[in-house]
Each structure stands twice: as C-alpha cells, then as structure tokens.
Amino acid sequence: MKTGIIFIFHNNEGDIDSSIFIDQIQGTKNLEMCLVNNDSIDNTFGILKEIKEECKNVSLVNIRRFKSDLSAVRAGARFMFNQHDLGHIGFVSANEINGKYYKINDLLKLICEKLEEIKKYNNTVLSRQEMKQTLFQSLFSITQYLKEIKVENQLVSLK
Numbered sequence: 001m002k003t004g005i006i007f008i009f010h011n012n013e014g015d016i017d018s019s020i021f022i023d024q025i026q027g028t029k030n031l032e033m034c035l036v037n038n039d040s041i042d043n044t045f046g047i048l049k050e051i052k053e054e055c056k057n058v059s060l061v062n063i064r065r066f067k068s069d070l071s072a073v074r075a076g077a078r079f080m081f082n083q084h085d086l087g088h089i090g091f092v093s094a095n096e097i098n099g100k101y102y103k104i105n106d107l108l109k110l111i112c113e114k115l116e117e118i119k120k121y122n123n124t125v126l127s128r129q130e131m132k133q134t135l136f137q138s139l140f141s142i143t144q145y146l147k148e149i150k151v152e153n154q155l156v157s158l159k
Helices: 018-026 044-054 069-083 104-113 115-128 142-158
Strands: 002-009 031-038 058-063 086-093
Touching (some): 044 058, 058 069, 086 115, 104 142, 115 142
C-alpha cells in the first residue's frame, strides 16, 4: 500500500531544487506526495507546479491565505484522504526543518531513502496508542521521526 507525504511550503523558492525533487519522487515507488503551498509571495508555487507537471504521483494544494502549519497539514490530509487509498500519511513543514536538521532537498532524499523505516516508526507509534485514530490523529510527523533518528545517531556515536 502506498505512503503519502504532505510537504508544507511557505516562501521556499530559494531552497527547492526542482530537478532533485523530480528525480527523487520519480525514483520512489509506493509514494504519493502532496505539496502544499501556504500562501507564498515568492515563486514557490511556480516551482511546485513544475514539479507536479513532471511527476504523476504528486498533487498540489494551493492555500491562498496564510494558515498555520497545522491548518495547512489538514488541507493536504483532506485532499490525500479523498483522492488516494494510502496506508500511511506523514507530514513535514519545510520551514520547520530547513536548516535545523536538514536542507529541503536533502530532507526529500532522506524521506525517499528511508520510507520503509519511516513507516515502521509510524507503526510502532500507532501500536503504543490505545484509542482508535481519527483522520487527523492518524497523521504522523516526519519531524518527530527525524528528531529520534538524530538522538539515536548521537547515542551510536557515543558507544
């Protein structure tokens, strides 16, 4: 079953290399991407449209009035749930990650390379929860996964 990734962008024109995005997305099986432009005033939306035109497994949601990251994730999630049958849906905000942990282009590469591990992480998190998940509660944060990976890598380097 396919995995969906919602990627939130706001004024990230200078951070996105469309050729890297296109190559990574086209080379990854069982992945549906939803790129959400959160009212960017630069050319972010134009770059995302270019990526969507080149990749059949990419959807684009354009939010015309700036929303919080949570609202932007919900817009992407509603779209993904209505359009695709997905086993997992993760989300990440480019502005939350960019420069703190990874650059946007490197983050996409990591997501594509570690997709199976990310799904296993999500299954582990879901198995710990006692209540049945609603639509939005079943979304998982790729940021949280990356924070845990970073901690694990630091622990490995201490051994």
